[in-house]
Amino acid sequence: MTGTDDLAARLRSGDRRALARAITLVESGRADHRAAALDLLAALPDPEDCLKIGLSGTPGVGKSTFIESFGLMLTGQGHRVAVLAVDPSSARSGGSILGDKTRMEHLSRDPAAFIRPSPSQSELGGVARRTREAAQLCAAAGYDVVLIETVGVGQSETQVAHMTDLFLLLLAPAGGDELQGVKRGIMEIADIILVNKADGDLRPQALRTCADYAGALRLLRKRPQDPEGFPKAMCVSAIETTGLETAWQEIRTLHRKRRESGWLARSRADQAVHWFEEEVRQALLARLRREPVRGLMADLARRVERGEETPAAAARLLIERMLGPGAPADP
Numbered sequence: 232m233t234g235t236d237d238l239a240a241r242l243r244s245g246d247r248r249a250l251a252r253a254i255t256l257v258e259s260g261r262a263d264h265r266a267a268a269l270d271l272l273a274a275l276p277d278p279e280d281c282l283k284i285g286l287s288g289t290p291g292v293g294k295s296t297f298i299e300s301f302g303l304m305l306t307g308q309g310h311r312v313a314v315l316a317v318d319p320s321s322a323r324s325g326g327s328i329l330g331d332k333t334r335m336e337h338l339s340r341d342p343a344a345f346i347r348p349s350p351s352q353s354e355l356g357g358v359a360r361r362t363r364e365a366a367q368l369c370a371a372a373g374y375d376v377v378l379i380e381t382v383g384v385g386q387s388e389t390q391v392a393h394m395t396d397l398f399l400l401l402l403a404p405a406g407g408d409e410l411q412g413v414k415r416g417i418m419e420i421a422d423i424i425l426v427n428k429a430d431g432d433l434r435p436q437a438l439r440t441c442a443d444y445a446g447a448l449r450l451l452r453k454r455p456q457d458p459e460g461f462p463k464a465m466c467v468s469a470i471e472t473t474g475l476e477t478a479w480q481e482i483r484t485l486h487r488k489r490r491e492s493g494w495l496a497r498s499r500a501d502q503a504v505h506w507f508e509e510e511v512r513q514a515l516l517a518r519l520r521r522e523p524v525r526g527l528m529a530d531l532a533r534r535v536e537r538g539e540e541t542p543a544a545a546a547r548l549l550i551e552r553m554l555g556p557g558a559p560a561d562p
């Protein structure tokens with residue numbers, strides 16, 4: 232038995248240390264680790280019945296509190312829950328705003344839960360790959376709900392939407408009538424908007440915010456794969472744990488309908504193709520940064536600078552050296 236087979240077997244049996252090690256392996260930049268990671272991932276296909284959920288919300292809306300309450304509710308019902316956090320800020324600041332040990336204190340001690348902060352310092356493409364592969368490993372390890380958390384800044388939501396079955400957007404009650412500057416792109420990928428903190432003095436405000444978003448969602452195009460009423464907005468309180476069971480029922484309904492209609496299988500197949508293309512793009516970019524292409528590129532850049540080649544002709548020359556001659560109509 233090779234080391235990878237052994238790790239795969241232990242991971243499948245639910246060994247948390249094996250899962251943690253496997254995730255470290257897919258996060259590694261070393262070439263030999265990458266080769267082992269690819270073997271491991273090939274040996275551990277994504278089980279169909281794992282529900283992967285994306286969750287986004289700006290800092291302070293209550294993501295940790297929500298995941299803690301929601302996760303504990305699910306483990307209480309017999310589910311096994313994995314939480315992965317994508318934190319693009321960690322690449323810049325060097326510290327992770329999501330990696331804080333005190334987050335999700337009870338859930339992190341729950342034997343039916345597995346929490347993993349994001350890998351730091353990597354370009355977005357790298358973070359996306361690692362998170363997607365980590366999610367696959369969690370699913371293979373028997374976690375039937377995998378939550379992937381993002382902070383709602385920048386591009387990471389779209390990436391996460393490409394690796395999940397369903398997307399939740401967490402919002403706080405809005406002060407005035409502003410829609411909290413939520414980017415249209417995020418609204419468009421949200422299947423369910425959860426207005427958190429619908430408790431105490433904040434409750435009336437939360438109800439108003441919820442109604443505003445329900446209105447905004449109605450203006451978006453209804454997705455043909457979804458039942459009546461989706462995407463939808465609803466109120467929850469992560470602290471008082473109200474609305475969480477209803478939210479879970481809505482998630483299950485949507486997921487079941489999409490599975491029954493065949494949409495889920497198609498979506499996952501499309502996602503696999505998306506990531507294949509993304510891997511090709513990343514691999515080509517990596518080749519550009521390595522010799523001898525890098526030297527050739529620098530050389531061509533100098534010739535473009537001196538006006539000896541046009542940018543387009545120089546680019547074509549480089550691509551042809553890498554991939555062979557292309558058809559005349561290629562860009």
Ligand code: GDP
Pocket residue numbers: 288289290291292293294295296297427428429430433467468469470471
């Ligand atoms: P995150 O930055 O999105 O992870 O947000 P946190 O979970 O750390 O919560 C930010 C603040 O909001 C904390 O002070 C929480 O106690 C508070 N908070 C979170 N959920 C609720 C809720 O349901 N109701 C109220 N009133 N406060 C909440």
